[in-house]
Amino acid sequence: MTHESTVHELKPIKLSLLETFRLIRKSYVNPLEHAQELQQRFGNAVMQKFFRLTFVNLYGADAHRLALINSDQVFSNKEAWNQIIGRIFPNGLMLRDGDDHRYHRRLMQAGFKNKALHRYLSEMGPQVHEAVAHWPAHADQPLFAFPTFKQMTLNLAATIFLGMDLGDEAARLNKAFEATVAASMPRIPLAIPGTILWNGIRARKYMCEYFQRLLPAKRTGNSADMFSLLCQATDEEGNQYTDEEVIDHMNFLMMAAHDTTTSTLTSMTYALAKHPEWQQRLLEEVHSLGVEQLEYADLEKMELTDWVMKEALRMYPPLSTLPKYSLKSFQFEGLTIPAGAMVATYPIHTHYMEEYWSEPQKFDPLRFSGGRAEHKNHPYCWVPFSGGAHMCIGLHFAVMQIKVVMFEMLRQYHWSIPENYTMAVQQSPISKPRDGLPVYLAPREQ
Numbered sequence: 001m002t003h004e005s006t007v008h009e010l011k012p013i014k015l016s017l018l019e020t021f022r023l024i025r026k027s028y029v030n031p032l033e034h035a036q037e038l039q040q041r042f043g044n045a046v047m048q049k050f051f052r053l054t055f056v057n058l059y060g061a062d063a064h065r066l067a068l069i070n071s072d073q074v075f076s077n078k079e080a081w082n083q084i085i086g087r088i089f090p091n092g093l094m095l096r097d098g099d100d101h102r103y104h105r106r107l108m109q110a111g112f113k114n115k116a117l118h119r120y121l122s123e124m125g126p127q128v129h130e131a132v133a134h135w136p137a138h139a140d141q142p143l144f145a146f147p148t149f150k151q152m153t154l155n156l157a158a159t160i161f162l163g164m165d166l167g168d169e170a171a172r173l174n175k176a177f178e179a180t181v182a183a184s185m186p187r188i189p190l191a192i193p194g195t196i197l198w199n200g201i202r203a204r205k206y207m208c209e210y211f212q213r214l215l216p217a218k219r220t221g222n223s224a225d226m227f228s229l230l231c232q233a234t235d236e237e238g239n240q241y242t243d244e245e246v247i248d249h250m251n252f253l254m255m256a257a258h259d260t261t262t263s264t265l266t267s268m269t270y271a272l273a274k275h276p277e278w279q280q281r282l283l284e285e286v287h288s289l290g291v292e293q294l295e296y297a298d299l300e301k302m303e304l305t306d307w308v309m310k311e312a313l314r315m316y317p318p319l320s321t322l323p324k325y326s327l328k329s330f331q332f333e334g335l336t337i338p339a340g341a342m343v344a345t346y347p348i349h350t351h352y353m354e355e356y357w358s359e360p361q362k363f364d365p366l367r368f369s370g371g372r373a374e375h376k377n378h379p380y381c382w383v384p385f386s387g388g389a390h391m392c393i394g395l396h397f398a399v400m401q402i403k404v405v406m407f408e409m410l411r412q413y414h415w416s417i418p419e420n421y422t423m424a425v426q427q428s429p430i431s432k433p434r435d436g437l438p439v440y441l442a443p444r445e446q
């Protein structure tokens with residue numbers, strides 16, 4: 001409990017212009033080192049003011065607990081995310097607060113229930129098998145993992161989310177979708193012809209019109225794709241999403257599901273190429289299942305794959321920061337922090353804190369094993385999926401998709417990278433390799 005007399009007001013740090021630019025650049029180039037430098041120099045709460053804007057960085061697992069549990073409703077997701085992706089993904093689930101968010105999340109659960117996941121899995125399995133089988137495996141020509149996963153997750157989204165083979169529309173939809181994602185966090189936030197944001201706004205319009213055309217059939221049909229489930233979801237009082245709400249949710253879901261899963265698959269692929277002994281262990285795990293296609297019950301038997309995934313998410317969390325906005329002033333570690341600030345917590349920083357993780361720079365999936373369980377050192381020290389009311393609703397979907405892809409990759413190929421290769425990562429807006437991650441595939445004897 002903090003006594004009034006020991007509470008101080010958090011003051012903005014004072015930096016020269018040169019240092020301010022250096023740090024802004026560093027926050028893009030290497031958000032982990034940026035966070036580590038600020039935390040070491042100024043402590044767990046750092047305030048910066050740019051003109052009338054106030055930014056507060058909070059570091060450590062306690063900061064996540066405070067911001068994600070949000071017990072006094074201090075923090076708004078809506079105000080924070082609206083400023084970042086609101087032009088392209090307005091009214092997405094993540095951009096809602098309080099009762100309104102609870103209502104929308106409850107209806108959306110219809111698309112993520114166990115029964116729905118079982119069905120998605122049965123559709124996903126054969127599709128992933130086929131896609132992986134068609135990868136070009138050349139000894140002297142690499143496959144670029146990131147764009148390959150991106151294409152695959154988009155195709156899967158078409159089947160699972162929209163319940164259709166995109167046919168002639170595929171290329172256009174793909175392009176529009178890419179444009180919306182690219183514009184969701186543009187470096188230049190100007191909507192004038194030719195800018196990324198401008199293209200994104202036009203692409204969003206195209207996507208909305210596309211969903212609108214499909215909507216009547218989805219409302220009345222009996223398909224069980226995610227779009228149909230959202231169209232038909234009804235709460236206890238008989239409420240349903242309006243057409244506009246379904247479209248906003250579909251736009252947001254396609255984006256939320258796509259780059260995050262692609263990012264995780266890419267960092268797992270890298271880690272398994274860098275540590276071939278782990279690739280071998282996972283192959284043995286996959287063979288030990290004794291199945292040609294994964295059933296839902298097999299997923300939890302893939303324990304080693306689970307640890308590798310968790311470790312990849314620790315080292316390369318797709319979202320390195322979690323932005324919130326303070327609606328009221330609040331206290332953190334004896335400091336009063338004002339209302340009206342963009343408040344960011346840093347999964348990427350917490351994921352490397354020696355307080356919770358042994359040798360955090362080392363790839364060591366066994367840290368998640370029952371005996372060690374380092375992720376339980378603090379309930380909020382491993383937060384790639386966030387936590388509290390906004391915790392990722394697609395978590396189980398993502399884990400399922402990742403395991404299906406790994407299952408097929410491991411069975412069909414051995415993959416490698418040159419010995420001295422290190423993946424250069426661009427963390428923002430979503431973690432990805434700067435060079436697409438070139439890997440060399442060798443088909444396995446089936």
Ligand code: HEM
Nearest residue numbers: 093094256257260261264384385386390392393394397398
């Ligand atoms: C490895 C993959 C994924 C990661 C790392 C991830 C991460 C996250 C994070 C960090 C948040 C919360 C942000 C916040 O606190 O404001 C979030 C929210 C969300 N995610 Fe995911 N996500 C993943 C996959 C997916 C998938 C596959 C879907 C959909 C099928 C999805 C749908 C959503 C939605 C709808 C929200 C908003 C939840 C809410 O506000 O109530 N995500 N995700």
